[in-house]
Amino acid sequence: MSLSRSPDQPHPPTALTCEEVEGLLPLVADDAVDPDGDPALFAHLAHCTRCQDSLSRHDLVSLALVRRPETVPEKQPLRFPVRLLAAAGIAIVLGAAWLVVSRQAAENRAEPIASQPATKNPPAGMPAPAAIVAVPVVDPPRVYRVRGGDPARPLYLIVDDQGSTVVDPHGGDGRTAAGRGDAVPVRY
Amino acid sequence: MAEPHDPVRNPPPPASPGAMEAILATPQTLPADPREAAAELIRREEGGLRRVIARYVHDASTVDDVFQEVSLKVLRRIDSVRDPLAIRGWLFQTARNASLDWLRRQDRRPDRSDALPDTRAAVGDDARSPCEQFLSRERITAVRRALDELPESQREAILLRIEQGLDHAAIAQRLGISRGAVEVRLCRGRAALKDRLEAILGGDL
Numbered sequence: 001m002s003l004s005r006s007p008d009q010p011h012p013p014t015a016l017t018c019e020e021v022e023g024l025l026p027l028v029a030d031d032a033v034d035p036d037g038d039p040a041l042f043a044h045l046a047h048c049t050r051c052q053d054s055l056s057r058h059d060l061v062s063l064a065l066v067r068r069p070e071t072v073p074e075k076q077p078l079r080f081p082v083r084l085l086a087a088a089g090i091a092i093v094l095g096a097a098w099l100v101v102s103r104q105a106a107e108n109r110a111e112p113i114a115s116q117p118a119t120k121n122p123p124a125g126m127p128a129p130a131a132i133v134a135v136p137v138v139d140p141p142r143v144y145r146v147r148g149g150d151p152a153r154p155l156y157l158i159v160d161d162q163g164s165t166v167v168d169p170h171g172g173d174g175r176t177a178a179g180r181g182d183a184v185p186v187r188y
Numbered sequence: 189m190a191e192p193h194d195p196v197r198n199p200p201p202p203a204s205p206g207a208m209e210a211i212l213a214t215p216q217t218l219p220a221d222p223r224e225a226a227a228e229l230i231r232r233e234e235g236g237l238r239r240v241i242a243r244y245v246h247d248a249s250t251v252d253d254v255f256q257e258v259s260l261k262v263l264r265r266i267d268s269v270r271d272p273l274a275i276r277g278w279l280f281q282t283a284r285n286a287s288l289d290w291l292r293r294q295d296r297r298p299d300r301s302d303a304l305p306d307t308r309a310a311v312g313d314d315a316r317s318p319c320e321q322f323l324s325r326e327r328i329t330a331v332r333r334a335l336d337e338l339p340e341s342q343r344e345a346i347l348l349r350i351e352q353g354l355d356h357a358a359i360a361q362r363l364g365i366s367r368g369a370v371e372v373r374l375c376r377g378r379a380a381l382k383d384r385l386e387a388i389l390g391g392d393l
Contacts, residue, residue, distance in 0.1 A: 026378035030349065032356070032371065035277035036270065042277020046236070052280075054382070056243045059288055061381045063323050064331035065350045067295060 016044050021051045029058035226266040229279065230259050237283045244287035246321050257286045294319035327389065334384035342377030345370055 016024075021044050027033050028041070035042040045051055141160035149155055156167045219225045230237075234255070241254045261282050269278050294317065335343055348359045356374075360367045 023375075023379075026375040027371075029378055030374055035274045035281050039271055039274035039277055042274065042281055046276040046280035049239075052240060052243060055284070057382050057385060058378060059244070059284070060322065060327060061331050061334075061378065061385060062350055063288070063291060063295070064328040065335065065346070066292075067323060067328055 016040055018044075018048060018051055021045065021048070022054060025051065025055050025058050028055060029062055222266050223263060226263045229266070229275065230262055233276075233279055237279060240280055240283040241287050244284075244291060244322055245319075250290070254283075254286050254290050257290070258283050261286065291319050291322060295323065327385075330385050330388040331381065333388060334381050337384060338377055338380055342373050342380065345373040346377045346381070349374055 021041060024033070024038075024041055028045070033041060045055060141158050144157040144159070146155040146157055146166065153168065153170050156169065158165045158167055219228055237258055238251055238255055241251050241258070245251055245254060262279065265282075269275050335346070338346070344363065345359055348354045348362060349356075354362065356367050356370045359370045363370070
């Protein structure tokens with residue numbers, strides 16, 4: 001007979017029952033008993049596949065409790081990227097400084113001279129401020145050649161902010177053009 | 189070339205019950221030389237020993253390795269068995285201890301394949317080591333869950349015993365209770381753990 005016994009085979013006469021052995025298996029798993037101390041118990045275990053199976057589960061519990069649970073992730077200490085944070089801080093400070101400086105420069109440029117009190121007398125020894133004259137922005141005049149007419153004496157239409165004037169380069173008086181439909185732009 | 193021997197699927201035929209009982213109960217029928225007697229025992233009990241080992245390590249080649257360890261231990265320590273009636277139980281315990289030792293050694297190895305979970309998952313459970321087959325993550329998690337459900341007194345005693353390796357007397361001193369009370373807590377706690385583990389995993393055990 002081998003060590004393992006099929007369930008339908010009888011136990012040896014002096015053996016314990018499976019129910020009795022089941023209650024003792026925690027002691028076996030705990031190494032609290034040994035074959036010399038309880039030969040009947042281990043004789044049963046040597047025979048009984050059912051109790052061997054139960055004991056292997058007790059052993060599984062022991063091994064699993066010794067093993068660190070790898071399914072639980074270890075808590076990682078918080079690591080701040082010091083260099084990155086320092087660079088970001090420097091960038092923020094520089095950016096803020098640039099904003100302040102550029103804003104002050106813009107305010108200085110935009111400060112209207114005319115807003116200064118003109119009636120306020122200048123300090124003694126300083127010249128009076130000059131009067132501010134608005135200079136309109138003048139678009140460059142555009143020149144059109146008037147269609148039709150004598151090809152030998154073409155007329156030109158000059159358009160500027162003062163109005164439209166037909167000019168005869170070969171002499172004659174200038175005339176006000178009725179419209180631009182009769183003129184084509186001159187490329188120059 | 190012959191196929192490798194699978195101790196689980198093709199166990200050696202058991203000896204006749206009556207003859208083996210008689211042999212083990214009457215050691216004078218074994219060879220007088222202890223080494224020859226041990227070798228005879230190993231030869232006769234090989235199938236049973238392999239089945240015990242196979243409960244813990246499911247890989248056939250690993251069963252071979254552990255069985256060799258068991259054979260060496262039996263040859264070296266057969267003289268320590270004083271009661272002839274205890275020989276079979278001693279053989280069983282030797283095989284169980286060798287299997288557990290092998291699992292503990294493998295579990296402590298730094299080059300466990302745990303470092304490659306993706307690879308292992310890609311090829312399925314067959315890629316798990318024999319240690320991981322017995323001590324899988326699912327089982328470890330289930331045991332931890334079962335432990336959390338234990339009464340505090342039992343959990344405390346079990347953790348002191350298993351995790352810290354204290355003996356019963358040291359646990360009794362630590363907890364301020366009697367040694368008998370410690371053993372009761374350990375017994376009940378272990379039994380409850382096993383029952384809850386079976387309830388959690390069901391057919392996966």
